[in-house]
Amino acid sequence: MYINKVFLAVLLGLISVTARAGLPIQHWQSASGAQVYFVENHDLPILDVSVNFSAGSSFDTRDKAGTAAMTQGMLALGAGGLSDDRIAGKFAELGAQLGGDFDPDRAGLKLRTLSSERERSQAVGLFATVLQQPDFPAAVLEREKARTIAGLREAATQPESISAKAFSAALYGSHPYGNDEAVEPETVEKISRDDLAVFYRAHYTRHGAIVAVIGDLTRSQAEQLAEQLTAKLADGPAAAAIPPLPLPLQPVEKRIPHPAAQSHILLGYPGIKRIDPDYFPLYVGNYILGGGGFVSRLTEEVREKRGLAYSVYSYFMPMREAGPFQIGLQTKREQTGQALALVRDTLKKFVKDGPAAQELKAAKDNLTGGFALRLDSNAKVLDYLEVIGFYSLPLTWLDDYVGSVNKVTVAQIKDAFARRIKPDNMVTVVVGSDAK
Amino acid sequence: MTRKILAFLLLSLSLSAAADQHIQEFRLPNGLKVVVQEDHRSPVVVSQVWYRVGSIDEFNGTTGVAHVLEHMMFKGTKAVPAGRFSRIVAAAGGKENAFTSHDYTVYFQQLEKSRLGLAMKLEADRMENLRLTTDEFSKEIQVVMEERRWRTEDKPQAQVGEQFMAVAHQVHPYGRPVIGWMNDLEHMTAEDARAWYRTWYAPNNATLVVVGDVDPRQVFKLAQQYFGSLKAHKLPQRKPQTEPEQKGERRVAVKAQAKLPYLAMGYPAPALRSAEEWEPYALEILAGVLDGNAASRLNRDLVRRDRIAVDIGAGYDMLNRGPSMFEFDGTPSEGATVQDLELAIRGEIDNLKENGVTEDELQRVKAQVIASDVYKRDSMFYQAMQIGQLESVGLSWRLLDEYPKRLQAVTAEQVQAVARKYLDDDKLTVATLDPQPLDENAPKHKEMPHVH
Numbered sequence: 020m021y022i023n024k025v026f027l028a029v030l031l032g033l034i035s036v037t038a039r040a041g042l043p044i045q046h047w048q049s050a051s052g053a054q055v056y057f058v059e060n061h062d063l064p065i066l067d068v069s070v071n072f073s074a075g076s077s078f079d080t081r082d083k084a085g086t087a088a089m090t091q092g093m094l095a096l097g098a099g100g101l102s103d104d105r106i107a108g109k110f111a112e113l114g115a116q117l118g119g120d121f122d123p124d125r126a127g128l129k130l131r132t133l134s135s136e137r138e139r140s141q142a143v144g145l146f147a148t149v150l151q152q153p154d155f156p157a158a159v160l161e162r163e164k165a166r167t168i169a170g171l172r173e174a175a176t177q178p179e180s181i182s183a184k185a186f187s188a189a190l191y192g193s194h195p196y197g198n199d200e201a202v203e204p205e206t207v208e209k210i211s212r213d214d215l216a217v218f219y220r221a222h223y224t225r226h227g228a229i230v231a232v233i234g235d236l237t238r239s240q241a242e243q244l245a246e247q248l249t250a251k252l253a254d255g256p257a258a259a260a261i262p263p264l265p266l267p268l269q270p271v272e273k274r275i276p277h278p279a280a281q282s283h284i285l286l287g288y289p290g291i292k293r294i295d296p297d298y299f300p301l302y303v304g305n306y307i308l309g310g311g312g313f314v315s316r317l318t319e320e321v322r323e324k325r326g327l328a329y330s331v332y333s334y335f336m337p338m339r340e341a342g343p344f345q346i347g348l349q350t351k352r353e354q355t356g357q358a359l360a361l362v363r364d365t366l367k368k369f370v371k372d373g374p375a376a377q378e379l380k381a382a383k384d385n386l387t388g389g390f391a392l393r394l395d396s397n398a399k400v401l402d403y404l405e406v407i408g409f410y411s412l413p414l415t416w417l418d419d420y421v422g423s424v425n426k427v428t429v430a431q432i433k434d435a436f437a438r439r440i441k442p443d444n445m446v447t448v449v450v451g452s453d454a455k
Numbered sequence: 456m457t458r459k460i461l462a463f464l465l466l467s468l469s470l471s472a473a474a475d476q477h478i479q480e481f482r483l484p485n486g487l488k489v490v491v492q493e494d495h496r497s498p499v500v501v502s503q504v505w506y507r508v509g510s511i512d513e514f515n516g517t518t519g520v521a522h523v524l525e526h527m528m529f530k531g532t533k534a535v536p537a538g539r540f541s542r543i544v545a546a547a548g549g550k551e552n553a554f555t556s557h558d559y560t561v562y563f564q565q566l567e568k569s570r571l572g573l574a575m576k577l578e579a580d581r582m583e584n585l586r587l588t589t590d591e592f593s594k595e596i597q598v599v600m601e602e603r604r605w606r607t608e609d610k611p612q613a614q615v616g617e618q619f620m621a622v623a624h625q626v627h628p629y630g631r632p633v634i635g636w637m638n639d640l641e642h643m644t645a646e647d648a649r650a651w652y653r654t655w656y657a658p659n660n661a662t663l664v665v666v667g668d669v670d671p672r673q674v675f676k677l678a679q680q681y682f683g684s685l686k687a688h689k690l691p692q693r694k695p696q697t698e699p700e701q702k703g704e705r706r707v708a709v710k711a712q713a714k715l716p717y718l719a720m721g722y723p724a725p726a727l728r729s730a731e732e733w734e735p736y737a738l739e740i741l742a743g744v745l746d747g748n749a750a751s752r753l754n755r756d757l758v759r760r761d762r763i764a765v766d767i768g769a770g771y772d773m774l775n776r777g778p779s780m781f782e783f784d785g786t787p788s789e790g791a792t793v794q795d796l797e798l799a800i801r802g803e804i805d806n807l808k809e810n811g812v813t814e815d816e817l818q819r820v821k822a823q824v825i826a827s828d829v830y831k832r833d834s835m836f837y838q839a840m841q842i843g844q845l846e847s848v849g850l851s852w853r854l855l856d857e858y859p860k861r862l863q864a865v866t867a868e869q870v871q872a873v874a875r876k877y878l879d880d881d882k883l884t885v886a887t888l889d890p891q892p893l894d895e896n897a898p899k900h901k902e903m904p905h906v907h
Contacts, residue, residue, distance in 0.1 A: 062496045063832055103759060107749035111819040114826025117749070133826055162762055169765045169789050173714045176893055178609060278712060278893065279609040281601065312550075313529070313541035323538060326597030329605050349605050381546055388548020391567050395497035396833045 042394060044404065044414050045238065053228035053249040056404040057241045060397060066134045066234035067401045068143075070150055070248055071120060071127030071409055073258030074222035076202075077195035077339075083209050085167065085202040090155075090218045091119060091126040092163060097156040099148040106149065115142035117149075123196050124261075124339045125409055126222075127229075129401065134235035143244060150223070151251040155215045168204040181275060182283040182450040189271045189446040190287050190343060194264050224255035231404035233397045261340045264289045272447045282355040282451025283347075286362065288440050290335040290344030293410040300435035301335055303427045306382045307374045308366070309333025309346060314381065320365050321348060327358045333366075339410070344440060352452035359449065367442045373433025387421045478842070478852055479671045481678070485687045486659025489678045490842050490852055491671040494835050500667030501835050502574040503563040504582070505843040507662075508655040510633045511557050511777055512693065517647050519635015522555040523599055524651045528562065529553075530591040532584040537591055540577060547573055557629055558776040559847040565836065568668045572677050575663075579681040582661070585652055592645035600641070603634045611711035611888050619719040619886035622707045627698040629777050657688035662846045666839040698723070698778060705884045710891050715765070717888035718793045720800060721782040724877045727773040730854050735773035736861045737869040738781060738877065743820035744812045744870065745769040745783075745803070750819060752803060753785075763791045763799050774848050781877055793887045804878045811871035821863055828859045 045057040053070075079087045095117055096103040110117055115132040128150060132142035174180035184200045191197030230245045266289055291301055302310075309317035309332050321331040328348040336342035346366065350358040374382075394400050394417075407416060477493040510521050531537035544551045549566040564574040607613045617632050624630030635643075663682070665674050701723065727735040745753050746769040757764040767785035787796040831837050842852040 063829065065829060065833065104750065104755055107755075108815075108819065111748040111750040112822055114822040116826075116830070131830065133829060138826075162759070165762070165788060166758075166765045169715060169786070172789075173786075176712055176714045176890075280604040281609055311545065314545045319538075322598055324594070326594035327601070329598055329602040349601065351601060351604065381542065385545045385548055388546070388567060389550065389565075390548065391497055391499045392548070392550060392565055395499045395835065398833055 042400070042417050044407070044417075045241075046408075046414055047242070049230070049242070049245040049249060051228070051246055051249040051252065052226040052254075053230050053245055053252075054408055055230045055232065055241070055245040056408040057231075057238070058233040058400055058404065059236070059238065059241070060233055060400075061235045063397065064134045064235050065131065065397065066139055066143075066232070066236055067129065067131050067397050068146070068230065068232045068234075068244065068248070069120065069127055069129035069401060069405055071125045071229045071231070071405055072223050072227050073124065074126035074218070074227075075122050075124045076199040077123040077261055078218070078222060078258070079195075079198040081193070081198065081201055082206060083214060084198050084206040086210050086214050086218050087126060087198075087222075088121055088202070089160070089163065089167070089207070089210055090215045090222075091121050091128075093155050093160065093215060094128060094153045095149045096159045096163065097154040099152040100154065101148070102156075103159060106145065109145050110142065113138045113142045113145075115145075117146070120405065122338070123199055123342075127405075131398075139236075143247065147248050147251075150248055153219060155212050155219070157212045160210070160212055160215065164207050164210065167202075167207050171202065171204050171207070178277050178279045178281070178283045178450045181277065182285050182448050185273050185275060185448045185450065186285040186287060186343075186345070186446065189273055189448060190267075190289065191264070195261055196264065196338070196340065196342070220253045221255055222258065223252055225249050225252040226254065227258060228252060229405065229408040231401055231408055233400045233404065264341045266441075267444045267446065270444050270447070273449070275448070275450045276452070277450050279451050280352065281349040282352050282358075282449055283349050284355065284359055284362070285345060285347050285446075285448045286366070287343050287345040287446045288444070289341040291337045291439070292341055293337040293339065293406075294412070295337065297435040297439060298337065299423045299427050300431040301439060303379070303382050303386065303424055304369075304374060304432035304436055305333055305335055305344075306386060307378045307432075308369050311382065311385065314385075316365055316369060317346065317348075317362065320361055321358060325361070327354060327361070331362070355449060355452055359447070363442065363445075366440075366445075370436045370440055370442050373429055373436065376429055379427070379429050379432070383424055383427070386424045390421055478855070480852070481671075481675045483658065483679060483683055485683070485685055486657075487678070487682050487685070488662045488846065489675060490662060490664050490846065491669065491674045492664075492666040492838055492842065493669065493671065494666055494832075494838070495668045497835075498568050498668050499565065499835070500568045500571045500665060500669055501563060501565045501839050502571060502578070503561055503664045503839050503843050504578045505662045505664060505847045506560045506655060507558075507660050507847050508560055509556050509558045509776075510631060510635075511628045512655065513628060513631065513635075515631075516639060517635075517643060517651075518631045518639045519599070519603075519633070520643060520647050520651045521560055522634055523596065523640070523643060524648050525553050525555045525560050525562075526595050526599055527587055527592065527648050527652075528581055528585060530588070530595065531586050532580050533586060534580055534584065535577065537588075540581070543573070543577065549574070555633055557633055559843070561843060563836075563839075571665065571667075571669060571674065572681070575677050575681040578663075579685060582656055582658065582682070583685050585656070587645055587649045587652060589645040592648060596640060596643055599634070600637065603637060603640060606634060607632065608637070611709070611713040611890070612717050614711055615709050615717055615719055615886050615888045618707045618709050619721065619884060622705050622886065623721055623723070623780065623884040624698055624778075627696050627777055654688075654691060657690070658682055658685045659687040660690055662843060664839045664843045664846070666835045666842070701882045701884075703881055707884075707886045708889050709886065710889045712893050713888060713890040715786050715789075715888075716793045716890055717784070717786050718796050718800075719782065719784045719886045720797065721780040721884050722878050722882050724771060724779045724781040726775040726777070726779040726848070727850065730850070730857055730861070733861070733865070733869060734873055734876075735779075737865050737873040738771045738779075739773055740817070740820050740862060740865045741807075741812075741870050741874055742769050742771040742781070743823065744816045747820050747823055752816070753783075753800075756803060757785070757796075757799050761799065762788055764788060764796055767796075767800075774844050774850070776848050797885065804874070807871065807874045808878065811874075812867050814867065817865075817867055817870070824859050824862045
């Protein structure tokens, strides 16, 4: 059991797509229509490969929210006539590891295997089956629905998940980005085997597939691999566009009573798109405000100076359309009012005055000086290839990263925050007590 | 100057290296051990300082002090005042943090490789020169109490875990939570933290682990330069506090606001004390058969076939300074009770004792062992963790080579033998969560007033 000095939001990782200069990304379109992103690396005898699709929760309908997640979750639980036990057993025999990605925009699976011939060919063969011939067995679906519903009922009692749900509802309303937190026992109950099959055919398409590969194989092996993983997918139209997110015109505040020892506080506003002219000013600015761990303004004010919270953070989660800008913390219920006022004040001041020149220099030193750390493993490179591929970022995006960060000025940060974040119209959620 | 160079030359004679791990070790005259693993895949380095002190070394009344001191280590020295440490590392492009366990306290930085000297300079400084002020302490202890609320008080399953350990260990300090009991945190003083620092923070109680794109000779030279002048302390004698043999089942229930019940079960099991023992390896294979991969028994039988559990797990960790446990935990499906789930798990255990494991199951777990040994090389941080953990529990990084081989050598008969020997009904501890409906009006915790 470990106890870390600080709890760093997992999401921070998602916003920091960076790379060492000169990462040699090879990109091509497979005969199947899939887009392939490949980094050849023979340092270790391993292969990492993922296939992603525009098949995240934003493609659900509200009355059957949870269909997208269930589709992804069921891919490996019965395929090509093999049972879930058989599939799990075969991957285990090969020492291969199956994983996946799921968020409002995308869904997909990833495989890590040894690159030795026997292991690689068999693991990839099974991976191809899981991706392209899922059976969605009805009996397995009933079991997985019951497990999902049990998890939802449990989550409905826990302050952390209650606050996340309320925050999403307040920020996104009926926008598709609110689907993820609109999954309820009732919506899951309605999902049928046919719903999964229909969703799968519509969204797991050849032309929509993004294949990311890194590891111990040659270009021609990678070409063959991409084809093998996508050639049998259905053909279908491109994913429908996500509608833009309307901005809140007035503040929304939700207070939900809960007997927990701490109040869970979330504040937010629609944030940035993955391709967005304000990306770097907001990204660097947020490092200073609440993204930079121990050295951020929020941590300094809330934790270091006053001991009001263990974890306080802010992040932008860039997505196809505007993902959330979120500030979060937990504090003893009796000091909820004090902590909330302090966070609001810190944000307001930052948006009004922008950062000091010295703070910007410190941010750049960290973001550029630690550049090599961002890509020091195949697992990290794979994540970045996925993002570059999925959002069609320029292949030089990583090479340009240091330059893009260094170009940001105090005036740009101030201007971008002033235009994009409205401290007076924020969504606020407090689960716990509102005692002062 | 001359003396330093001489010392370095002499000590470099004692360098030793493992065949294929590219690991070398070295000890400074003041007792600091330095272990370096070369990994040239990326121009980065991870540096970790492992102190061989954790909550196992605490006493009642000041539980949690090891972890509180970990927080205070960021609160300044004469050369690096409060708040500066993290800013200096950040300005160098680094990532840093620290963690505390039952057995050790660890401080780490991840940096571009040319910045390794900076990390060592900072760590050497706070190994000897921490200025632990009452003012900084009074703020930070509040942060730690917030951490306990967040980590344990408001997490029903964490409360069960805490009670499980407390009931299973009535004598041994593993019965006390790493973060400490709330009442002890409320009464902790800056002097408690200072005493802890004076007692345990010394080069002869630490191991520096460096993994990355480095030249070991350069690393040793830097270690000599920055840590060489620190003084060794006499460390207190550590008493074993051995848990008396358990003579009968123990049970505890926790009531907390939740929807689903939860079950934790465990049996005392030996930790690895020397490389030659086979039982810990057999226990690890057993844990793999039960819960090492998606095809493992518990998931296959209790989640997929019988649908009695929503989630199920089993685990065993052979690397502990104190005693280990073989543990199970799970959440029953709706319609099933914790009693049903307990019976099902005990059914699986009886089946294991009676019929052992199949050759297929054994081979699957061993395939995972081989693959994991390759996959781990994709993470410098994880490789450093393994070295530090082995050294801190009193074993050696040299076991890294041995470890997969020893696991490969385990037989089905040995797995069955350890199941029979250690999964003993009379040594079972069971902790359950009894879910309570949410009552918004009644605060769950009545806290003592704080004096600040």
